[in-house]
Structure formats: C-alpha cells, structure tokens
Amino acid sequence: MRSVTSPTLRISQSSPATVTISGDWTVHALTDGHCLHNLHAELLSCQQRSDPIWDLCGVNALDHTGAQVLWHAWQCRRPAQLRVHANHQGIFERLEQVSQRPLPKPPKQRLNSIMQLGMVMLGFFSHARDLLTLLGQLIFDLGRFLRHPLRGPWKELSANLYRMGAQALGITALVGILIGIVLSYLSAQQLRTFGGDLFIVNILGMSIIRELGPMLAAILVAGRSGSAITAQLGVMRVTEELDAMRVMGIPHGFRLIMPKVLALALAMPLLVIWTDVMALIGGMISAQALLGMTPEFFVYKLPEAVPLLNYWIGLGKGVTFGILIALIACHFGLRIEPNTESLGRGTTGSVVIAITVVIIADAVFAIIFSKVGY
Template sequence: MPQEIAPTLQFSHQPQPSVIVAGSWLVHALSPQATMHDISAQLNQAATRPELHWDLSQVTTLDHIGAQMLWRAWGRQRPKYVSIQPAHEGLFARLEAVSKILVPGPPKPRLTRTMQLGAKMLGLIQHLYSFTALLGQLMLDLFRFVRHPMKAPWKELSANVYHTGAQALGITALVGILIGVVLSYLSAQQLRTFGGDLYIVNILGMSIIRELGPMLAAILVAGRSGSAITAQLGVMRVTEELDAMRVMGIPHGFRLIMPKVLALAIAMPLLVIWTDIMALAGGMISAQALLGMSPEFFIYKLPEAVPLINFWIGLSKGVTFGILIALIACHYGLRIEPNTESLGRGTTSSVVVAITVVIIADAIYAIVFSKAGY
C-alpha cells in the first residue's frame, strides 16, 4: 500500500491568488494535534479572502471529515472559483444538499403588544364559548336525568360525593379549627382592650358562617377535588379513553360531567356546615382560654348574634361554589391535549381559575346580599 501524503494547504499568487489543497485529507491524517492546529489556522486565514481560487486537484484521498473542514472554511457554500476532482464531487454535493435542508427559515415576526392582547382576547372568547357549550350540554343532561332517573349514573354520583365530600372532611376540619383559633385569638386581643368581650360571638359567627366557612371549603375543594377532576379527565384524554367512549356511544356529559357537578353541588353545602362547626369550635376553645367565656354561653349567644338568613346565604354559596368548581375543572379537563405537558398546565390553570372565580362569585354575593342578615 503506498504511503499516504500528509495533508497540506499552500497559498499561491501565480497566475492568480489561489489555495492549493494537497495530500491525504482523511480523519487519521488530520487527527494529530499539530496537524489539526496548522490546517485549521490556514483554513481560517483562507476563509477571510473570498477572491481566492481553490485547487483540490492534488488531493489524493478525501473523506467526510476532511470535506467538512473545507466546507466550513467556505462558509457552507461552494466558492466562486473551485476545482474538484470528479471522485470527490459526491462528498461536496451531499454537504451542499444537507446545508440547504438545515438552513433555518426566516425568523417569525415578534408579536406586538396589540397582537398579544388580541391573541389573549381570542383565547378568552374561545374559553367562554367552550364553557357555554359545556353548560348547555349539562342542562340537557339534567333534563334527561329528571325524565329517566332509573337510567341515571347513580354509582358515579355516589362515588364522586364520597371522593369530593367524605374524603375532604379531615382537611376541612383541620383548617377550620385553626382559622377559628386564630380569628378568635386576634379578636379577643382587641375586644379585651375596649371591654367588648361579649362581641366575640358576633365577630366569629358572622365572619365564619357567612364568609370564611364557604370560602375556606371552596378553596380547599378547588385545590383538592378540582385538580383531581381535571387530572382524571386529562388522563382519559391522554390514554384515549374519551375517544373510546365516543366510539362506543357513551356520552361524556351524562356519564362524566353531570355526576361530578351534582356531586359537588351536594357535597359543598355539607362541607360548608362541617367547616363552620369546626371553625366555631376552634373559636370557642380560644375564647374560653383567653376570655374565660364558657362554650355553653357561646352557643347560647350564637343564634342571637347571627340571624338565620346568614346560614342560608352560606349554604347557597356552597352550592354555587361547588357547581362553578366542577364546571371549571371539567372544562379544563376536556381541553387537555394528549401529552403530559398539557396535563400539568391544564391542572394548574384549572385550580387558579376556579379559586379566582370563587372569589369573584363571593364578591357578587356580598354586593347582592349587602343589606340582608345584619
């Protein structure tokens, strides 16, 4: 086998400025560090002179690595003046074809603030349209439920009541007791200063039964049960279970959406009552420890301090909040795309939007019933 000639790169000025590439441009011939350093320096120098003529007729052997080095020195395109042996033409033809494929397209124009606002408004309109369609389908399913109660999904309904209501009793009780203790402690400090110890019953009763009880229960349910509903529907979307149900003729609304909405509409008022009781119990414990007020006196003064209409307002809030949380969770669950990234993003959006809507609904209740129950 003839001995391979080392790769060389020579500059010439006769008859015109040119670069003579010679020798064996194979990977093992170029791999020595000294050779690679010298060749790279010469290629970088030649790359700054576009008027040079490239003469590759004296290259004995050439592989993809050597051709790639020359191609990069040429700026990933053929020079204006180049002489290549026919045997090596195929390597540069492939590099030229690949370069055309990998050339990035023109950058996308950046959205202006007006365009971003318009995109967000279009997204909001799309959400409202889908939510309205979901609400209309729920009305049709409820009408079917009333007409044919024997065909209703009673097992799904009872299972959802258990998961969203019974299994949430522990966390709502804990949070309710702690909120009652904190609110009673802070109120007692101020009331003791002005000698109004008895008014702690009014403060605790009105704030817990009318506002804090429904709000605490709704926020906990939105974070616990709302996210679970969205994740459940999202996983069914990812695993194509929803498509399988549609193929089998099983309606999503009647079998999945309606039981969840009814379950939360039933469970939320019960959780509100449970949270009120636990919060008032925590307030009684704190009032007895700080003010010496007996639990019997606290319970005796409570009906007098808090009119009954506040209790019914709290229950109506529970029903409203439960329906809103279920609808929003189902809405985002059905919009999840069949990939895990969309599942996480949809679950997070569901919880955030549900809590925001609950606070807005509570503000509307406060305005509508501003003159009732005082």
C-alpha cells in the same frame, strides 16, 4: 452494485503536511460502527497543523453529510491549499455560498401589545363559548336524568361524592380549626382593649358562617377536587379513553360531567357546614383561653348573634361554588391535548381560574345580599 469503501484519512510528516482523504465519505459509510468518532479525532489533530494541504482526489463518493464533516473541520471556510475532484467541487461551492449568506432577521412585530391583547380576548371568548356549551349539555343531561332516574349514573355519583366529600373532611377540619383559632385570637386582642369581650361571638359567627366558611371550603375543594377532575379527564384524553367512549356510544356529559357536577353540588354545602363547625370550635377554644368565655356561653349566644338567614346564604354559596368548580374543572379537562405538557398546564389553569371565579362569585353574593341577614 459497488460495495461501500470505508473513509480513511492519512497525514504525512512532510512540511507542509499533506492530509490525504480517500474512500467513500457518505452517510452510510460514516455511520458504520465508530468510523465517524475516529475521523473526528483525526480531523481535530489536523486543525493543529499550520496550513496543511488537503488532498481529496482519492475520494470515491461524497454526499452532503461527508462534505459537512470536512467543512466543520475546516472551521466553515475553504482551505488555502485544496485538491478536490471536479465532480465534488460543486458541493463545497454551495457550502461556501450558504456560509457567507447572512442569517435572516426576525420580522418586526408591530402593534405587539395590541396583538397580545387580541389573543387574550380571543382565548377568553373561546373558553366562554366552550363553557356555555358544557353548561347547556349539562342541562340536557339533567333533564334526561330526571326523566329516567333508574338509568342514571348512580355508581359514578356515589364514587364522586365519596372522593370529593368524605375524603375532604380531614383537610377542611384542620384548616377550619386553625382559621378559627387565629381569627378568635386576633379579635380577642382588640376586644379586650375596649372591654367588648362578648362581641367576639358576633365577629366569629358572622365572619365564619357567612364568609370564611364557604370561601375556605371552596378554595380547598378547588385545589384538591378540581385539580383531580381536570387531571382525570386529561389522562383519559391522553390515553384516548374519551375517544373510545365516543366510539362505543357512551356520552361524556351523562357519564363523566354530570356525576361530578352533581356530586360537588351536594358535597359542598355539607363541607361548608363541617368547616363552619370546626372553625367555630377553634374560635371557642381560643376565646376560652384568652377571655375565659365558656363553650356553653358561646353556643348560647351564637343564635342571637347570627340570624338564621346567614346559614342559608352560606349554604347557597356552597352549592354555587361547587357547581362552578366542577364545571371549570371539567371544561379544562376536556380541553387537554394528548401530551403531558398540556396536562400540567391545564391542571394549573383549572385551579387558578376556579379560585378566581369563586372569589368573584363571593363578591357578587356580598353585593346582592348586602342588606340581608344583619
């Protein structure tokens, strides 16, 4: 087997200058050490000379990699004075033909808007199908859990309750107090103008207990717990933990999906009550500062201003919002592909879709119970 000869380049000082190329100009010879870097520097110096003579008759071996190095040094055109061996002539002829060939134009896309609308609709139906499949599996898992409660995932359920419920008390309390203060302050400014100071209890009670409390808690939980659920399932997909569970015969729905849905369905009504209480406390603080209304009077007037049915509507919203957020988060988590880009995109989509669905569900509640609780 013939040994590889290092590629060399010599430049004569005659006029016109002669660039003599010799050795093996192949991928193996060019990638040996810093050979290619040194040749690039010498080829750049050759470009500064006017119409040199290129002598390639001393080249022992030439492949497409070596020919490409020389072709780019010639600025993608054959030099006027070129001496090359007949065996290597065909490579430069092919390079010349390819460089003269025009680039293909991208095909014109007709009905682009209609095609995009169709893709959106297909994506929507794909998500709806997978979500219905997930809901059906959840119903079967709940039936299995009710038949054999002692074999249920109690540890997973308690852990999810702690993470989604107890650890969310701080942020929901802070946002609830601030919203109550802001709403009470704005309402007091208008009511004081018309002498209707006492109606601030009605405004705060109805708006917070029936609408703002469940909505605030749901949005915070969707951004906090919903994204965590999607990220957790997505990381399990990336690290192939879900595949390992399937190989071991551990069902995803019974051990992963159902505990999260049940935990959020139980935690959300409690968080709604907690958010309502904190928002009303913030409203009482602002009402006392602006209108001189004592907290005792506020608490005394609250049951009269807000019928009891509104509390149950708020709790029903909490349960519904919790189930929707958990299902959407699990749905997007299971659709994560095994790469980091899909993980970020899926987590973002989970939060956005969950908040949108919560707002739509709240509008449906408002329409259904429009004549109830007033």
